[in-house]
Amino acid sequence: MAQTQENWSLVIEPRDKWWDLKLNEIWDYRDLIMIFVRRDIVAVYKQTVLGPLWFFLAPIFTVLAYNFVFGSIAGISTDGIPGPIFYLSGTTMWNYFSTCFTATSNTFASNANIFGKVYFPRLVAPISTVLSTLFKFGVQMLMFFCFLGYYLLFTDAPMKITNWAWLFPLLVVMMGGLSLGIGILLSALTTKYRDLRNFIGFGVTLLMYVSPVIYPVSSVPAGYAAFVRYNPISPIIEAFRLGFTGSGTVNVYDLCYSGAFIVIVLSIGALMFHRVERTFMDTV
């Protein structure tokens, strides 16, 4: 038959090539990503009285609590920076990571309803999550800069903005990439084996304690330094602090290590995600 030679626009087969991530297809769906981002931002605060004010309230109370518990009671060092700025810089960066990570690691479960009915590249969902969280992050960052401005201009706190601040956009991209990578990796693993899901909740908390969120790397005792040092999040947070407050323990190699880690985790995550996405509906 001559017809068998025709160009089919789509061939649905049991298995794809494992390396073919169809990234061009994700580009075709870029409008969907933007609409998802918009949906996430708009929908969360509809029918709440305070609306986007919640973006500010949560970190402010967190920082107050940290300042009280870790600063006043436990007396943990803040590298000489005022407590509020120190904790705010840590939690703002950390929150971006943990929010993205928690949401993306749940991609399949929370989107089962849509995934079960329509096809679109599944990576669109976690990517849009990371982008929409960026909005919340931006608002909180704005608040951080207000505090920072206040401390720089009206107090004589020992702080200065250094050239590392130029790396800020890169740091945000790295944080987003890392959370996306680990998130989709775990989401791929949790669809069938749900045991992991129990781990995610307290895993995030544990991870925070080995990241320099409430303490600076410089105050970590030598015996435990490795935990913090090989945590790819540490250089990102420290570089951020170094940039905007002038105190932080980080060098270019640490950042390169983080970068390499992120690239590897993203690749493995994307491959695993791709393996699962075609049949996850049967197991979810």
Place this chain on the structure above:
Amino acid sequence: MSETVIRVENLSKQYRLGMVGAGTLREDLTGWWYRVRGMEDPYLKIGDSNDRTSVGNSDYVWALRDVNFEVKRGEVLGIIGKNGAGKSTLLKLLSRVTAPTTGNIKVKGRIASLLEVGTGFHPELTGKENIYLNGAIMGMRRAEITRKLDEIVDFAGVQRYLDTPVKRYSSGMYVRLAFAVAAHLEPEILIVDEVLAVGDAEFQKKAIGKMNDVASGQGRTVLFVSHNMTSVQAICSSGLVLENGKVAFMGSVHQAVDRYLSVGKEDLSKSIFSFNKYGISINRFEILTTTGPSNKITPHEPFSIVVGLNVAEPQSKLEVNFAIYTERNTKVTEFGTKYHDFNTERAAGQLNLEFRTRTNPLAPGSYYLNFSVSNSHGQVFHASHVLTFDILSVAFSKFDRYPKLGESIIMLDTELLESH
């Protein structure tokens, strides 16, 4: 017009039933190990065919097995089959919600599926926002949606509520909006699943019209899945009957509907129950239609209830009675030996009774039978729901029109005479 746009080859889908647990991991690893060595996954060789009613002995089941068919451009294909015959699985594979186990599907052009209404609709967002969301999920570009926005809103008829969150919509409005978006997607292939059941009559008409336009006017292809034979016959040009995950028939829509209706005639008409009391046992119980045993009866078609009793001891005051109830437990009527000149004193032996209706005034819908046997000891046996049967809502000509399914209990066989 005769170009093939969908070709399905040896398509199979296996599902694993039951629990996911430690055993799952072992089976996964085994399957993976076989594939690594370039061998066939051993779990693909086992598995039961997909028959809901029989208890299988494997945890694996084939929802679809070796399905082959082709669809041509402009064809409106009705996919029909019992619950669990594999219709939804086929649609899921076509819309790429899940991947097949073996075989492949080749498609030419964009597919849009309307598996369920309002996919991705977010209750907090407004109608307009949801049009964009829904459209984008189905693969439309933003500019494309903007261009068609007026048309979509017009078709759905929800202008007034465009800036209202869809959670305030009635379910009908919800469906209209969802269908409107899908209908304006301009896909080469549109998959529709039962969605028409929800809207009101006016909208159903509109939707059917749109589907016909899509197919005939614009040369696109529609796959339509429904249990409603009337709408299948109204819309589709050809039909595909699935039975237990296999293609039982593919051809003209009328033959397909006939085939589907005859499916029930083999396995559902015989009621499975037994009793043995005071020497009475039952060995036959079924409904006979003009074409044989079946529990699917066409409108106005007379039918018989056939009972076979094995009487081991002589009986006195023997009675066999029935009652017909609607699905909603309204009693329609009763009948039985007590309404006939029936000899209630019986010697031992086989007793075959056939209760034949001369006419059939039952309106389309589902009914069930209660059955009782009594003798001089009183009631020997009584059971409700011994048998269910359907009066179908199938039109064989355009003059056949019936009360809406399940709404009326009886319909009169009337003639219309006009005089001047």
